[in-house]
Amino acid sequence: MKTLVNQERLVSTFIDLAKIASPSWEEKGVIDYIKQKADALGVECVLYPCNNSYNVLIRVTGDESYIPVLFSCHMDTVTPCENIQPVIKDNKIFSDGKTILGADDKSAIAAFLEAIELLKEHALPHGHIEFLFTCAEEVGLFGAKGFDLSVVKAQYAFVFDSDGPVGKIIVAAPYHISMKIFIKGKAAHAGMEPEKGISAIRVLSEIITAIPHGRLDSETTVNVGIVKGGRATNIVAEEAECTLETRSKQKARVLSVKREIERTAKVIARKHKAKIKIESTMDYEGYAIRENHPIVLIASQALKSIGINSALAVSGGGSDTNIFNAHGMKAINLSSGMRQVHTTKEYVLIQDLVNVASLVLSIIQHAKH
Numbered sequence: 001m002k003t004l005v006n007q008e009r010l011v012s013t014f015i016d017l018a019k020i021a022s023p024s025w026e027e028k029g030v031i032d033y034i035k036q037k038a039d040a041l042g043v044e045c046v047l048y049p050c051n052n053s054y055n056v057l058i059r060v061t062g063d064e065s066y067i068p069v070l071f072s073c074h075m076d077t078v079t080p081c082e083n084i085q086p087v088i089k090d091n092k093i094f095s096d097g098k099t100i101l102g103a104d105d106k107s108a109i110a111a112f113l114e115a116i117e118l119l120k121e122h123a124l125p126h127g128h129i130e131f132l133f134t135c136a137e138e139v140g141l142f143g144a145k146g147f148d149l150s151v152v153k154a155q156y157a158f159v160f161d162s163d164g165p166v167g168k169i170i171v172a173a174p175y176h177i178s179m180k181i182f183i184k185g186k187a188a189h190a191g192m193e194p195e196k197g198i199s200a201i202r203v204l205s206e207i208i209t210a211i212p213h214g215r216l217d218s219e220t221t222v223n224v225g226i227v228k229g230g231r232a233t234n235i236v237a238e239e240a241e242c243t244l245e246t247r248s249k250q251k252a253r254v255l256s257v258k259r260e261i262e263r264t265a266k267v268i269a270r271k272h273k274a275k276i277k278i279e280s281t282m283d284y285e286g287y288a289i290r291e292n293h294p295i296v297l298i299a300s301q302a303l304k305s306i307g308i309n310s311a312l313a314v315s316g317g318g319s320d321t322n323i324f325n326a327h328g329m330k331a332i333n334l335s336s337g338m339r340q341v342h343t344t345k346e347y348v349l350i351q352d353l354v355n356v357a358s359l360v361l362s363i364i365q366h367a368k369h
């Protein structure tokens with residue numbers, strides 16, 4: 001299918017971005033790059049402070065007859081991301097194997113910048129469009145959490161932060177709660193008077209084996225990921241703690257699993273006369289968008305018109321999409337073409353970069369009542 005996308009320019013933007021190290025909270029180089037491009041194109045670009053970094057919002061005003069839409073992606077990457085050397089081979093872009101590539105999520109940044117460039121270059125008709133580039137996504141969706149959505153005009157948000165072939169649309173993602181269980185027992189000499197002690201490690205291990213774990217049902221999981229405790233073999237361990245998470249597509253379910261874990265842990269601690277403290281946080285809320293919701297229809301029609309089939313999917317993880325939905329902005333998560341993300345084998349097909357830029361333009365054209 002014929003596209004307006006300037007492949008050479010898009011690839012060079014992507015390579016520029018990939019070479020700028022941007023671990024979470026250290027996105028300054030990418031922010032400067034986006035700001036510079038926006039200034040050169042004459043579009044409004046505002047930096048919103050978020051802890052030590054910024055979220056960046058580009059506004060392109062347009063025709064009121066369109067539905068105002070937001071495109072979003074994140075600027076930070078996981079590590080290792082120092083001195084990234086992108087390599088182009090067989091129409092794919094890789095790193096040199098020593099680092100990640102950062103197509104997560106720079107494939108989307110490059111595509112957004114290309115789309116803005118094309119809107120200007122070809123004077124394409126469009127509505128009010130916003131592009132949000134968030135910081136610190138990888139370490140806890142902090143940019144999205146710290147962004148005040150009341151400054152945007154958009155009705156729908158199209159997040160590009162999923163992997164795999166372009167065409168994938170994530171319409172549902174789970175709720176996620178993380179928990180920490182602290183046990184305080186009583187220290188005693190392990191050889192001379194162990195009966196005077198209360199082993200926090202034994203209490204905690206009884207709790208860990210008693211609580212629900214692994215896959216509970218098709219929509220719900222629990223995992224204990226970290227265990228710490230004890231000082232030496234000759235001391236009955238006074239303190240032990242573990243960190244766990246539970247996820248479910250159903251809010252009521254994730255909350256009931258959390259309560260069950262708390263109840264079980266408290267009963268066991270009490271039985272052994274150990275002290276217990278439990279901390280839990282809802283890291284992000286889940287979402288589920290119905291298949292015939294206008295936001296899904298806009299995306300699938302936009303894909304169809306560029307000759308790509310859409311594939312609706314459910315995610316097992318969280319993204320900025322969860323935060324936008326929780327804050328009342330309907331949002332879906334689309335593939336930005338990145339593959340094998342969070343590894344040194346990460347890559348992106350040049351064709352997928354082109355497809356993402358085409359898709360952004362196509363969504364802009366299809367965002368109509």
Ligand SMILES: [Zn+2]
Pocket residue numbers: 074104105137161
């Ligand atoms: Zn990402």
